[in-house]
Amino acid sequence: MSSIPTSESATRERYANAAAEAEQALCCPVDYDPQYLKVIPDEVIEKDYGCGDPSKYVEPGDTVLDLGSGTGKICFIASQVVGENGKVIGVDMTDDMLEVARRNAPIIGERIGFSNVEFRKGRIQDLALNLELLDQQLAGKPVGDVNRWMELDKITADLKKEKPLVESESVDVVVSNCVLNLVEADLKSQMFEELFRVLKVGGRAVISDIVSDEEIPQHLADDPYLWSGCISGAYTEEGFLKAFSDAGFYGIEILKRDAEPWQTVEGIEFRSVTIRAWKGKEGDCLERNQAVLYKGPFSQVSDDDGHTMQRGQSYAVCDKTYNIYKKAPYKEHFEFIDPIKPIAMEDAQPFDCSRDVTRHPRETKGMEYSATTVASDCCGTDGCC
CATH class of the missing domain: 3.40.50.150 (Vaccinia Virus protein VP39)
Known part of the structure; x- marks a missing residue:
């Protein structure tokens, strides 16, 4: 049969x-x-x-x-x-x-x-499990009774762990x-x-x-x-x-x-x-005052963790999410805003990733930030745009 x-x-x-x-x-x-x-x-x-x-x-x-x-x-x-x-x-x-x-x-x-x-x-x-190594174990002493079957179970577990x-x-x-x-x-x-x-x-x-x-x-x-x-x-x-x-x-x-x-x-x-x-979104969520801005073209997007972001708004994200977005396949869709005074990893506090919140500019610039500058030379040597 x-x-x-x-x-x-x-x-x-x-x-x-x-x-x-x-x-x-x-x-x-x-x-x-x-x-x-x-x-x-x-x-x-x-x-x-x-x-x-x-x-x-x-x-x-x-x-x-x-x-x-x-x-x-x-x-x-x-x-x-x-x-x-x-x-x-x-x-x-x-x-x-x-x-x-x-x-x-x-x-x-x-x-x-x-x-x-x-x-x-x-x-x-x-x-x-390396099947060729398992074949070697079976070749010398094939499974003929229940005791050998239970022994083979342990051999298999050991092979998977050690080799x-x-x-x-x-x-x-x-x-x-x-x-x-x-x-x-x-x-x-x-x-x-x-x-x-x-x-x-x-x-x-x-x-x-x-x-x-x-x-x-x-x-x-x-x-x-x-x-x-x-x-x-x-x-x-x-x-x-x-x-x-x-x-x-x-x-x-x-x-x-x-x-x-x-x-x-x-x-x-x-x-x-x-x-x-x-692979790579495992790990702690830490607050380092970083922000990301979704550039479009959609009016809003949601990522795999359920974070939803409106186009053109600055959002608070943890250090892990910030660095994930700076890589493929996300990086071309975002602008990245670093704090003027970086927070060292050892000083970073836990970040609550269960919520979506915008980041006020003062959180990245610093509450005491009061600089006044001249116009930047953004248009090159030919003068103003």
Whole structure:
């Protein structure tokens, strides 16, 4: 009697077959930068599947983690972008995909003049467990009874603690290309927690995936073939953004959204999106008399913490929020007002971030400020404007 396939087993089997022979149904048309494809063997390109190009958003020197790296195409593109001082880690659970990626890594390293890519075996919903180390434990003494099963439980916990597949706060950017929706529904929140864990403070996630425009009915969700084909396990568009927010990310933005659906099933549209989200809003809220002014174009905006700001008004913010706004993706939308007399961090008092209040100019200039100055030379050497 054959067992009923789970979504994970169906995914593993389908992608193992796709590592041996290309399957067009597993990918959307994507325009990759041809300059980075020149050094990548055809085998990798033909048997790697995705729906976007998150490698466009990595930077020189980054440490990059690619979830569900497959035969390694995104890793090999990213390795060229990050350069010799950067590092790329691919994680995949399918031995056949890892074999193709590892076999081609030295070839690409020789062609570009450096090797900065490595591939690790793991499940993206558990980035602490190194499956190859677990395989070694099982090879010597397989699970044959309940005592061994309980012993293995402790071995697994020890491996995750002492030799994690990916260490906490070790990665600048996590990328993924049409993989997150392959994870079983009850493990998706854990997957996002793991994604968040491995990122450095100030790091970012750039994820390309398939989303739906409606909730997926149960009979589609129960279809292993549709699941492994990036259909049944897709988030709704709203649900995908909410998953990042629930995990603690901020500055969540849609970088790319395909206007035309990739597939339509029973009237439900499935399309590719690329999302970027940032880690780093943790920490204390401290008062340093800083202010920000939203420049527009909207009459008002609200951030991920519920702070609402009217265009053109100066708002009091804590030091943490002030510094977050000075970075992407916010910085171009704000003017930043520093106090004339800075407050040292050790002297800063707690700031109540639960309220939205404007900042009176005297709070940043100082209540005793009484300077009188001549007109500034704002128009250059030609005189007044």
